[in-house]
Amino acid sequence: MKRQSICFLVLTFLAELETGQGQSTNGVYIVYMGASAAANGNSRDDHAQLLGSLLRRKGDDVVQSYKHGFSGFAARLSEKEAQTIAEKPGVVSVFPDPLLQLHTTRSWDFLKYQTDLEILNVSSGSDSSSKSPGSETTIIGILDTGIWPESESFNDKNFGPIPSRWKGTCMAGRSFNSTNCNRKLIGARWYEDPDNDISDFNTARDLVGHGTHVAATAAGSLVPDASYYGLASGTAKGGSPESRIAVYRVCTPIGCRGSAILAAFDNAIADGVDVLSLSLGAAAEYEPKFSSDPISIGAFHAVEKGITVVCSAGNGGPGPQTVVNAAPWILTVAATTIDRDFQSDVVLGGNKAIKGGGINFANLQSSPVYPLIYGSSAVEKASEKEARNCDPGSLDGAKVKGKILLCENKDGEYSYKEKLEEVVRLGGIGLILIDDDFRAVASNYRSFPMTAVTSKDGAEILSYIKSTRNAVATILPTVSVANYKPAPSVAYFSSRGPSLKTKNLLKAKPLSFSCDCFNPLNLHCDRNFSQPDVAAPGVGILASWPGNDLSVALPNKDPPAFNILSGTSMACPHVSGLAALVKSQNPTWSPSAIRSAIMTTATQTNNLKSQITSAESIATPYDYGAGEVSITQSSRPGLVYETDTIDYLQFLCNYGYSVSKIKLLSSTIPDGFTCPENASSDLITNMNYPSMSISELSSKESKKVSRTVTNVGEDEELYTAVVNAPKGLEVKVIPDKLQFTKNLKKLSYEVFFKLSTSSNGEDVFGSIMWTNGKYRVHSPFVCLGVALASTCAVLVVDPYYS
Structure with missing residues (x-):
């Protein structure tokens, strides 16, 4: 057997493992072809030709076609057909359709109380309970199990007309019709399951409850006197209650097919959403590489189109190296408790x-x-x-x-x-x-x-x-x-770092196992481990629930309208709602600016004014990323770190992608784009992320990291650097003051790291903060002990639902 064929079978086997099912896949392969248009803006002829050829031969076996946000399709193929297609020009990757899994009153009040304690002379920020300018035009897309439209959390009282830019639809299905949508729930789509023909699944109506709970947490309208049979009573509300909701039912009680997830991304990009929320993903031990991860692929193209993508970090904790959904263009969320x-x-x-x-x-x-x-x-x-x-x-x-x-x-x-x-x-x-x-x-x-x-x-x-x-x-x-204390603390189930995919991003570090196979990107066949970007409430969250679910009802009682759940699934929509709130108040901000604002304003202290804990120990950035999100300060961060598409493409260069395939990924890539001749994972350190990384640090010479910040506050502002460095590490910021003016909005600085003593093998943490007395712009870092690597890195920052 040819080596190429052997590697194809190995990759197929690995992909089957990645379904988390321990069984064969459904025979469907996803053919990913990159951007939906060529660099000149014309439609992709190769996509039309390849799909047309397949339709002539296997018309009934084409499951999905992707053409709005990116190019490709999903179809039933033999292994030989999949291998042949993978070798064709214009194809980025071909991989089996994976089966991913789903990863919930007082939480928003607690976040506001916590972040109010952290204010450092900050002028009044946003309050999620008050109406924000432009919030009614913000649209949150939810990829999940669907929605229960009759819930009071989705009433459209006092909502104005649907934004004219909305291009989506309210798709009829079993027990769901177009009248179930309104001025709050403005869109709903569902996707056929290629595994079966069960008509019960052909609907946007929630058959599980998870999607309803997530949507209400992110953007539910205010509902007074909400509780679970009297427990957790209060007013239920989402993080951005004035935002509109669009639902994409990609999951059934069985799981979430990658082909449906990609179709939802494709539709959502064309529909006009502002934020996408995904409380689902692979299990930690099975997470695929970037080129065969539907969430990573879809999120890349959504972010390129200006959509912020927020994902749950997974419920693989408390063990280390368990975080999923960790591509650098995704905002990844861990779970914490509330008071x-x-x-x-x-x-x-x-x-x-x-x-x-x-x-x-x-x-x-x-x-x-x-x-x-x-x-x-x-x-x-x-x-x-x-x-x-x-x-x-x-x-x-x-x-x-x-x-x-x-x-x-x-x-x-x-x-x-x-x-x-x-x-x-x-x-x-x-x-x-x-x-x-x-x-x-x-x-x-x-x-x-x-x-x-x-x-x-x-x-x-x-x-x-x-x-x-x-x-x-x-x-x-x-x-x-x-008023329970201490809170927040990191939930035991919340997935942790450190990264083992790319040593200079701590969203990634290559493993020793690799093969070139037929893989068109010539990528390492690795596993994706990292740590979360931020943390948010994910324990004991009350939110809406389908009104016919007897499985959560008490004996001789009507089914509850609300339910209490825990999981990173519940933490994710808290950040999705917050991202929508930030977007509504800063409509021109890019996804990376929104991510930066949320990360750099996060807090690392609890309601005892001590450091956040995990179980009975002090938590670290491995556990909570940049910290617990702040709803008061995130809309006014002072400075932001902006990361554009070229930064991500350069990341892929340094990660090992070939330039010929990278050029297929983006329709906005400039002419003459090339990867650095010395491309390596070490160069990832200079991606303009809200945090930093540097590898192979020693006491003999300093290593330099460069960053650029954009002033989004007042015109005339002077910021000073404050360094919190662990013992044995020298950290110097040059310049240590940044003076912004009306005409000077962007300034760069460099950070020099050097060991002053030999490492004892333990990982140590620190931070760099820029402050003007009004705003604090905080970036955490971690130095990996010699036992792992001579590395200093700054954080760049589900089985079924719990």
Whole structure:
């Protein structure tokens, strides 16, 4: 077999792994051909010819055609056909159609309160609760599971006419027609699933709930007296409640096909959206390279057309190197907590109260009168460890019936739902789960008396059980506790860095595994690891929900209009709404200016005025990127770092893309564009990002990083550099003062990094901040320890939904 064919099969196998399904794909391949028009502005003849040829041979097997924002198509092909097409001129890449997965009142008030604490003599900024000039013309596109249009979060009361620039449609489908759209929900599209012909999926109506929740978080109208059966009560609202919503249903209960995601990007670009929000992506261990990632491809062309693209970072935490959706043109979002706790206490004999967490509407007596046992005391034909963890099949029903069980959750073999179901099956009346993560992020146990406690509190409960022959307890129903501290903290599930894809961007560092294969871009066959750009609330978020979902309803109760969810899926629309708010107040700003404004105004402190934590340790940029977003300051950042299409193309040069293929990616690429002769990942350091990176740092010589900032504040402004450098690292900024005038809006500076002592192998962090006493423009950096690389880098900055 030819080496080229062998590599094709290897790449096909890897792509199948990337679906996260561990099975063969659906036989559909995506053929990506770059920009929709040639550099001269004419339509791509090669796209028409190739697609026309395929239609003549396999007309019914063409799944999607992309022609608005970029060029290409998706079709059922054999491996041989895919390989042949990949070798044709004008084709950037060919890859199997991947199956990606989905990655939610008080959160906006908490963000405003937090950022108000951080104001440094800042003149009044934006308030998400007040109407912003131009906000009604801002359009947020949501790529997700669809929408429940009847939700009050999508009412169009007091909205004016739909913006005349809107070119989209309200696509009819099963249980959804054009009248379901209004002046708030102005567009809806859905995409056929090439895997099946289930007509239930042929609709923009949300069959899962995830899309409704996300859309309401980003741009929901104000709804008073919202709650989940009385919990988290208050006024529900989105980050940009005056913005319009356009929905693109790309996901079904099965997952999200890449061919549909690309079609939605293509449509959204032509429809006229301003912001795109994607709470979905590959699992961390399967994330594809740029050339075969539908989200990366679609986002590149959307950003080139002036659309800000915001994506969830994934729910692969707390382990390192798990962040997805990390292309430098994407704004990637981690998840944090807010100052609200869903508390369900355990009361022991003697009325000793232990704070637990979770959502339950238990009806046990408030007095501790129920027998309490440890799981290992009910062992039946199993190991003591299995019984201690209350694994299905390990417990004696006679010993469980009528009792509350204390169980550990350390084995990882069974989910909490499986353990709950086992206790219910055996007649248990309550469950106390010892798990630090579940205590921090509330799960919904509905009407069953269940709560989660920390390992420390679990040890206290176990000590009580051992101290008496008749241990008793009760589990109280959940109450919402406000002003909880510390907050924010980084959610345990939120995906982390550091990067392992490109050492000079910490959105990327090459791995040793590579092959040239038939890959037209001659790219490394790597995995994409990095860290988030910013963090936003993603724990215990209340937002709208489909009104017919009995799966989240309490017994004998109507389905709720709102639901509480956690995940980076919920953090992403917070930033999408914020991006729309910034856009409405600064309509001429580019996506990179909006990203810069959000990143450089983020905060790194919590409501105790201490550093943000992750679990019980101090969090780092690996966890939260540039920090927790600020809704007060982001519309007025003072300075911005602008990154244009040429910067991204140069990034691809330095990342290993061939110049011939790069020229296919953009219709605005200038004549004579070439990659640097010395193109390498080291040159990525000078991309004009809101942060910096430098590799192979030593004590023998300094390394230089260059940046340019644009003044978006008052005309006459003097900024001074403030450096926060870790011990052992010398950081010098030249010049250390920037004087802007009415006619001088852009100024450049250089930063010199040098080790003053040898590294001990630990990663260390610091920052550079420009301030004029009114604005603070903050850029974090991290120096990688020698154990990883002699590198100093500044942060450039889902299984199914949680």
